[in-house]
Amino acid sequence: MRWVIAFLRFWYDFIVGDDWLIAAGIVASIAVTAVIADQGINAWWAMPLAVIALLAASLRRAVRKASGEAQAREPS
Amino acid sequence: MMWDEMTRSVFLFLTAFLASGVEMVEALTIVLAVGVTRGWRSTLLGAGAAALLLAGLIAALGPVISQVPIGALRIAVGGLLLVFGLQWLRKAILRASGYKPLHDEAAAFEKERVEAGRAATHGSDPVDWYSFTVAFKGVFLEGLEVAFIVITFGAAKSHGVTIAAAAAGAAFVIVLAVGATVRAPLSRVPENTLKFVVGLLLTSFGTFWSGEGAGVSWPGSDAALLGILALLIIVSLVAVRLLRHERDLARLSAAQRGAEA
Numbered sequence: 001m002r003w004v005i006a007f008l009r010f011w012y013d014f015i016v017g018d019d020w021l022i023a024a025g026i027v028a029s030i031a032v033t034a035v036i037a038d039q040g041i042n043a044w045w046a047m048p049l050a051v052i053a054l055l056a057a058s059l060r061r062a063v064r065k066a067s068g069e070a071q072a073r074e075p076s
Numbered sequence: 077m078m079w080d081e082m083t084r085s086v087f088l089f090l091t092a093f094l095a096s097g098v099e100m101v102e103a104l105t106i107v108l109a110v111g112v113t114r115g116w117r118s119t120l121l122g123a124g125a126a127a128l129l130l131a132g133l134i135a136a137l138g139p140v141i142s143q144v145p146i147g148a149l150r151i152a153v154g155g156l157l158l159v160f161g162l163q164w165l166r167k168a169i170l171r172a173s174g175y176k177p178l179h180d181e182a183a184a185f186e187k188e189r190v191e192a193g194r195a196a197t198h199g200s201d202p203v204d205w206y207s208f209t210v211a212f213k214g215v216f217l218e219g220l221e222v223a224f225i226v227i228t229f230g231a232a233k234s235h236g237v238t239i240a241a242a243a244a245g246a247a248f249v250i251v252l253a254v255g256a257t258v259r260a261p262l263s264r265v266p267e268n269t270l271k272f273v274v275g276l277l278l279t280s281f282g283t284f285w286s287g288e289g290a291g292v293s294w295p296g297s298d299a300a301l302l303g304i305l306a307l308l309i310i311v312s313l314v315a316v317r318l319l320r321h322e323r324d325l326a327r328l329s330a331a332q333r334g335a336e337a
Contacts, residue, residue: 014220014221018163026159029286030154030155030290033286033291044293046287047287052308058162059315059319066175
């Protein structure tokens, strides 16, 4: 059982990485783009916009985390 | 049409070459540190076994993936490249803006060397399993992402696997030749900048292919890749600038709080 968990954990870390928001956001963005394209709209702009939004959101989360850790290290 | 084909092939070669080169520099640091400290035989055995396993993975998965319908494949490949690309780009932006320490091969080499020196010796065993395992793990883990990039490129474009494998091979020969010559970590390679470039290229390919897979028709066909790349470069540079500014302000206010206290 421990091996199975370690195996799954390895693949989770390998594919999803530091921020699950990126992986989840990409899946949602591709799905939304496919739905729009299915309606006959050539939504070529959807993926670039989604990628930029995801990058911004992930950076914001990382910066907040880093700032929080820095404040916790500061002597009170 | 010919130019479109050329654009995609050049991008593909460059991305696979840089991604492989950067990962190989990191793997070389681990192999060098263990080899210099504990001897070369078991270290090279471990590195060779990992390289064989990676080659086997590409050879086994490449043909299987090419059986998947192209639409579904482009979504999967584009999605995977986007996940990898955005992770690389995110880390590169955080490093460039000072929120994450820069990767330092000399420091990584020293850390590995100290750990290898502390580990128990192998006594009469002909194979030093510490050296074997560390070299195997280092080469396999650093190479796994490159193997996936080669496989996905091969799946999304005809002759893609040949181009990507040739690029990875060229990077392997260059890194190995330089490593064998200098016998020291390649700390002068601008690794952080290269990672930034690889992140931009992977994200561009990922955006392009996942869009195509979702049913989008790109304006300008393959040339849209250049447009996506240009957009991502601008966004990333703006992000670095904004984050640096924010960090400077945070440091200033922390210094003021310190002075008041």
